[in-house]
Amino acid sequence: MRRARRHQQLDPTAVHGVTQFSDLTPGEFKRTYLGLRKGKKHLVGSAHEAPLLPTNDLPEDFDWRDKGAVTGVKNQGSCGSCWSFSTSGALEGANFLATGKLETLSEQQMVDCDHECDAEEPDDCDQGCNGGLMNTAFQYLQKVGGLESEKDYPYTGTDRGTCKFDESKIKASVHNFSVVSIDEEQIAANLVKHGPLAIAINAVFMQTYIGGVSCPYICGKHLDHGVLLVGYGSAGYAPIRLKEKPYWIIKNSWGETWGENGYYKICRGRNVCGVDSMVSTVTAIHTTAPKV
Numbered sequence: 001m002r003r004a005r006r007h008q009q010l011d012p013t014a015v016h017g018v019t020q021f022s023d024l025t026p027g028e029f030k031r032t033y034l035g036l037r038k039g040k041k042h043l044v045g046s047a048h049e050a051p052l053l054p055t056n057d058l059p060e061d062f063d064w065r066d067k068g069a070v071t072g073v074k075n076q077g078s079c080g081s082c083w084s085f086s087t088s089g090a091l092e093g094a095n096f097l098a099t100g101k102l103e104t105l106s107e108q109q110m111v112d113c114d115h116e117c118d119a120e121e122p123d124d125c126d127q128g129c130n131g132g133l134m135n136t137a138f139q140y141l142q143k144v145g146g147l148e149s150e151k152d153y154p155y156t157g158t159d160r161g162t163c164k165f166d167e168s169k170i171k172a173s174v175h176n177f178s179v180v181s182i183d184e185e186q187i188a189a190n191l192v193k194h195g196p197l198a199i200a201i202n203a204v205f206m207q208t209y210i211g212g213v214s215c216p217y218i219c220g221k222h223l224d225h226g227v228l229l230v231g232y233g234s235a236g237y238a239p240i241r242l243k244e245k246p247y248w249i250i251k252n253s254w255g256e257t258w259g260e261n262g263y264y265k266i267c268r269g270r271n272v273c274g275v276d277s278m279v280s281t282v283t284a285i286h287t288t289a290p291k292v
Helices: 002-010 026-034 083-097 108-112 134-144 184-194
Strands: 015-016 170-180 197-202 209-214 223-236 245-251 263-267 279-285
Touching: 002 015, 026 245, 083 108, 083 134, 083 170, 083 223, 108 134, 134 197, 134 279, 170 184, 170 263, 184 197, 184 223, 184 279, 197 209, 223 263
Parallel strands: 209 263
Antiparallel strands: 015 209, 170 279, 197 223, 197 279, 223 245, 245 263
């Protein structure tokens, strides 16, 4: 309760209080519900920087949920697999843009089968419930051909140790992926053009978050949680001393009872909690086309 009150003072434009994580120490919370590996390089292996896009005619408000590109909120459970939900969400959106169909894709396939390592840090690998990185997961998906559906490869939230991937059941494939520069306008332009983006964030304020737009005065840039950027708003909160301010809309993977029906809003414009620091865009292959 003291932590929630402190967060409320530091973050007056959001509502903080009792959540399903209130009985956990910050250490327990981090170990059990986060799970972003500390990739020293944002540019992993074959990821290149996304080309700069024009930003002069971006819509004021934008939300991929309204366009049918976002599946329902999922729940990673007590498994540090947030990175796989961020990856699958980005590919679900990209696949929707490529095929017009929204497929709910499998995170468990990545938890069981993806042991891809950072080219620069050979000991730094995706490791199921013990964490991973979205860019190495995209690399894994390029190597094996893609992701099965949630239905064909259901989520268990455990490290089973056996990979049951069946190539014939692939529902979505990665064409390529790239890293977006730390520039809010570029992030918005890539979001509008390429679909939901896989991003990383510092989740310290998310442990007590209930709703509103989170814009803490102080928040570390140490990234520890993978989430999905699905949209943005132009005016969402108005502390007395400021005009109404823009915000990002983020899909989380802690179920619908957390936050705003499973979503988190965070202010745009200042790289708050490192939200602009590790952003990846992915494009999908139209899988029904015959492979050449």
